[in-house]
Amino acid sequence: MAEAAQTISDRIQQKLEDLTRAERQLALSILENYPASGLGPLTALAKDANVSVPTVARMVQKLGYKGYPDFQAELREELRAKVKSPIAKHETWAEAAPSGHILNRFTDAVIDNIRHTLGHIDPAGFDEACALVADPARHLYIVGGRITHTMAEYLFLHMQVIRPNLTHVQSTSNTWPHYLLNAGKGDVFVIFDVRRYENNTLKLAELAHARGAKIVLFTDQWRSPVHPLADITLSSRIVVPSAWDSAATTLLLVETLIAAVQGLHWGETKERMQELEEIFDSTKLFRKFT
Template identity: 35%
Template sequence: MTEGTGTGSLKDRINAEMEQLTASERKIANVVLADYPYGGLETIQELARRTRVSAPSITRFIAKIGCAGYQDFQRQLISELKQRELSPIELKITEAPPEGAHLLTDYTRRLIRQMTYMAENMPQRQFDEVCELIADPSRNVFIIGGRVTDSIAQLLSIHLRQMRSRIYHMPGNPELWPEYVLRMRKQDIVIVFDVRRYQPQLAQLAHLISEQRQSTIVAITDKWMSPVASYARHVFAVPIELETAWDTQVCLVTLVEAIIVRVSEMDWTATRKRIESWDRIRFSLQDALKEGGGTEPDAE
């Protein structure tokens, strides 16, 4: 899924053309996508050797995805790589001014456009499949985010814990990760949030999990694709750009809240029983604290 205001990444364009490609061109596409975007940064001769197709076939493939030649193809890949690492200071240079309205009104309109785009382009079947995996009580679910997105990972963790057991929010300290990785089984789910200015340690974690534990990884990222996506069975590329100095997290939160609602409805009877039991314990602890003269715990 591409972000609403652009023409789409090369990855999106390759996927869009996949059914129209010849067998040889599909080989090229698969090699490039398997290690995107780095798979397209080698020489045309090396790519031909790896795919066992001719250089002219690569040239025809490049033309089909809208590039003026192999050099243009690589230039666009490099541009995408640069976009992955842009800071607010760099984004400020290309910031779009408000469209004749107060900042809050204009900002809200931009958010609405991006959320609408996400809703219209989200692969619904994949969304349902991931929700089914999360709702399966026999599976452990491990959740982790990056420097900014871990707060959204926590939001998902908090709500899922009230619906079912075996939900684990992994801490940010890599020294503590082995305890969680050792619990992972092949049938388990690992949800990783990682948006641009990606964190290399999350990609290293995903690589290790895919090799040693073979759990199903779900990557929630942006259109430039976190390296984590290379190891994920399911990838959600969520819009984060608003043409301001700051990327938005609102679409990430929208996706998470939709997952929460969908998972809760898949077995509402079990969800209701879990919440009722959860609340009985919470309220009894609050009453005990009041009777003992303690302070009431903070609300969630």
């Protein structure tokens, strides 16, 4: 399976409206514990979803597979792609890299990622995520991982200007109990977790979920193990001709969210911006040429 191809999750979501009631029940059962749900025997999958064996066979054919073995084979390829190290990812691109300058090849890959991502984002779900993040009555917690902490910090910096009542959760797990001490029902955790998913991030999500917090997850096309706990998942395509995955599409979603959130309570946000500018002026932090 080529990494930039559709995932099985993508196919299921695209076909949901065309499925029968039983097939849709099966599809939602698969997505609920994706991708592990599809790795067992066909009979076990049917039993877990409370549907018949023929229903499983019909649905995988509707997804474009000859049968359940083909469906499972592609699912296993997705799992292998999920856990690739940077060296393995580089070798994949090095073997199949098209001709042309890296600037063009990399840009083409990013544009393709953006196109695929926007084609699968649910606008209503995105709007719901923006409303949760914008609500000043909910304490907002933002957390990233080893690499994604940079995007978490970027989002946090902007949210500091836009709204009060928020916390940047540091990436070290020994500090998390202190942050979680004050987290409660209705609070919001924005969590970044992309492949080579981090066990500490999953544990934090489990604890936040147990306390009744809402979770907005930024992840990749294969989806973090945090996904089943998330109220809203925003998945991005991340594969580029590099040993490293790309953050470009995820950053696009983050910046779009920032723009939407600032507009939801623009009156209050504008006042905070004006006050911040006054503080900047008093500290002479920035040079002025007027």
